[in-house]
Amino acid sequence: MSGLLFGVIVLVIFFIILVWKTAVIVPQRNEYVIERLGKYRDTLEAGFHILIPFLDKIAYKRNLKEEPIDIGSQTCITADNVTLEVDGIMYLQVINSRQSAYGIADYHFAASQLAQTSLRSAIGKITLDSTFEARETLNKQVVEAIDDAAQNWGIKVLRYEIKDIQPPRSVLEAMEKQMQAEREKRAEIARSEGDRQSMINRAEGERSEAIARSEGEKMKRINEAEGRAQEILKVAEATAEGIRKVGEALASTGGREAANLEVAKKYLDEFGKLAKVNNTMIVPGNLTDVAGMVATAMTTLRQTSKTAAPVSVAARPEAHLERPPVR
Secondary structure (H helix, E strand, C coil): CHHHHHHHHHHHHHHHHHHHHHEEEECCCEEEEEEECCEEEEEECCEEEECCCCCEEEEEEEECCCEEEEEEEEEEECCCCCEEEEEEEEEEEECCHHHHHHCCCCHHHHHHHHHHHHHHHHHCCCCHHHHHHCHHHHHHHHHHHHHHHCCCCCEEEEEEEEEEEECCHHHHHHHHHHHHHHHHHHHHHHHHHHHHHHHHHHHHHHHHHHHHHHHHHHHHHHHHHHHHHHHHHHHHHHHHHHHHHHHHHHHCCCHHHHHHHHHHHHHHHHHHHHHHHCCCCCCCCCCCCHHHHHHHHHHHHHHHHHHCCCCCCCCCCCCCCCCCCCC
């Protein structure tokens, strides 16, 4: 009875070992490389698989996901002999598990070393100033160099990124001084441009002001001239109308007698004013001959009424009255 139990136990253990050796479950996005008696037999993809016990074995396990590999800091020398400390990160992916297993012993180490040497070679061809501006170009050159060398490695370098470029402290100080000088230069240029624009704006404002002032003065003078012209025209019209009405009054019945009376009255009024203003008077010789003075004035009026045509609005007639000689 005890021998039968021992046999059953041995059989169960053998069955467990058999299942352990033959049943294989491959996770998603993974591949297993199978060898039979030390020789490549097959590549198992994701799923459940049965192996021949004691003959087949899993030689390599490959992850098909994208893998980031940190590239340590290294010393690079630029074309103008400046030493730089550069580090980066590389992203690669296994695309052929068999080649990655048998094409190279350690593709991680080989890819990282090739990335470093390619980066040193690329930086050695450019100057320090170009290094900071040409990161994209350097990244592409590293990726192309690794892809060319890793065609039989079963991997694909997806991208390479430079994380940091650290120049020496002396170079950093020189660059800082250069940037400060450049900033001061730009500030001075901006300040001068501002002053120039300000002067231009002030000149434009003064010019516009002068033009507006001259235009205003011009309009003022035009308006004053037009006003004076209108004034002269109105005075001429009023004078012409007055002369016309005087002529009509003289031609009417009793007009001459009224004119004689008005002339005599004006004569006496003006002579009285002269006596009030001055202590010393110069009087005509025929002072008492008021009738003669009136007759002379009326003769002038009659001659004017006979020879003058009807006065238009635009004309400027003038009445000439003869005064007696003054001594």
